[in-house]
Amino acid sequence: MSSDLSDRKPANARSHLLDNETIAAWVFLSPALILLGVFVLYPIAYLGYLSFTTGSFTRAGVRWVGLRNYWRLLVSPDFWQVLGNTAYFTIATVIPSVVIPLGLAVLLDRSFALRGLLRAAYFIPSITSLVAAGLGFRWLFQTDGVVNDWLGAIGIAPIAWLQDTAWAMPVLILLSIWKQLGFNLVVFLAGLQTIPVSRYEAAELDGADARQKFWYVTLPGLRPTIVFAVVTTAIFTLRSFEQVYVITGGGPLNSTNLLVYYVYDQAFAQFDFGYAAAAATVLLAVTLILVYWQLRSGEET
Incomplete structure (x- = not known):
């Protein structure tokens, strides 16, 4: 009996995550999340990466220098x-x-x-x-x-x-x-x-x-x-x-x-x-x- 209850809990949790209201919420949020990722999160992450490199207009010119830029500061x-x-x-x-x-x-x-x-x-x-x-x-x-x-x-x-x-x-x-x-x-x-x-x-x-x-x-x-x-x-x-x-x-x-x-x-x-x-x-x-x-x-x- 207890094993049946334990098997039902994950199934209920999965069904709760995939119910209609949750799917609708993710659908409505997705445009804002995509814009946030493309125009905010990605530029911030790329800025952090660029600070550890020589930086360049092209990817071919980028060279990893570690903390050298921060030491120069x-x-x-x-x-x-x-x-x-x-x-x-x-x-x-x-x-x-x-x-x-x-x-x-x-x-x-x-x-x-x-x-x-x-x-x-x-x-x-x-x-x-x-x-x-x-x-x-x-x-x-x-x-x-x-x-x-x-x-x-x-x-x-x-x-x-x-x-x-x-x-x-x-x-x-x-x-x-x-x-x-x-x-x-x-x-x-x-x-x-x-x-x-x-x-x-x-x-x-x-x-x-x-x-x-x-x-x-x-x-x-x-x-x-x-x-x-x-x-x-x-x-x-x-x-x-x-x-x-x-x-x-x-x-x-x-x-x-x-x-x-x-x-x-x-x-x-x-x-x-x-x-x-x-x-x-x-x-x-x-x-x-x-x-x-x-x-x-x-x-x-």
Whole structure:
């Protein structure tokens, strides 16, 4: 009797895996899975493979070199400078790109005239072409540009914004903050709608003022939203390419060269594809760590 039951279990399991609903689910999922495999998983796997080779446009030119490309990264002063530039650019962009929209969202969440118009105005940078915005910023901050004209009008000497190693990076940071502000604003406005009004009412009954309600009600309620905004903004800055390409080209003296532009330069200017793939793998690893942190934070909340 027991042997009959044991024989039935595998058969039932197989029939469950091959029932009509399961087959239908796999049929509907297969187009998405195929696209995911072809356009995401395969390129990532090939990138990892390429980072261990010399790299080439043709398979005949590919030669296995092991960890040599990663060793070259470790001993390259240019790569460490680019990493420092990227870290500086990311931190200096993420903090204002989260703090400013958060404050604006709290203000715009209240009912007042022109609220809808202001929301639309703040979102315009997010739908503006980054290349067009970069050209506009380059025109504004060139030596004889509008910004220096304004400074001259108040008695300040012109600044070589894009030729000075101290000022070129802040211009890129300012453009990135301007670009990301509207997206994060919309994210925070959506997050504010998820906080129950009863929490604010309870805080008012306890005698909390506006600052205390923001600190003890709004911020804890927005914790998942803040984590999401930080991660998405960090990923946006880590993959920044257009700003550098259009405005500075990595100069002056490599002071604005970011990791994505460095990968592009090594691959398509120096034709060192294996080394560029190793640098891109480092960027991928950092991005995956950020995504993992966001997912873990979401589970904890």
